[in-house]
Amino acid sequence: MSLITIQKSHNVSDLFILKSSLEHDGIKCFLLNEFTTQIMSHMGSFEVELQVHAADIDRVKEILAEVNQIE
Template identity: 65%
Template sequence: MSLITIKESHTVSDLLVLKSRLESEGIQCYLKNELTTQIMSHMPTFMVELQVSDLDLERVKEIMKTIEDN
């Protein structure tokens, strides 16, 4: 299993709604660089990455498409 970044943002709060939705569907999510971004918020090069398992990627794409369509 490897992790795939599905969305990036400068702030964690931008990713929390999607993370919550995916977790409610039984998909485990990870926030890469969450603490680094909070500490180094003045540096725009740091991004929080929402990551999922490559095994869940197709299901994640379907869920994200459903969200975009609404």
């Protein structure tokens, strides 16, 4: 299965809330470079990427739209 990056950040904690919301709705999420950015935090070129399965992207877009309307 292919993965799609839906959001990037230099700080992994920025992605935890969104990851939690998606997982609450049954969407499996992955954090690419999660540990690399913690070890090499002094290098701004590394970003954590929140990824989901390509098959879940339509539901993810719905959830993101709902979250953005609340904020």
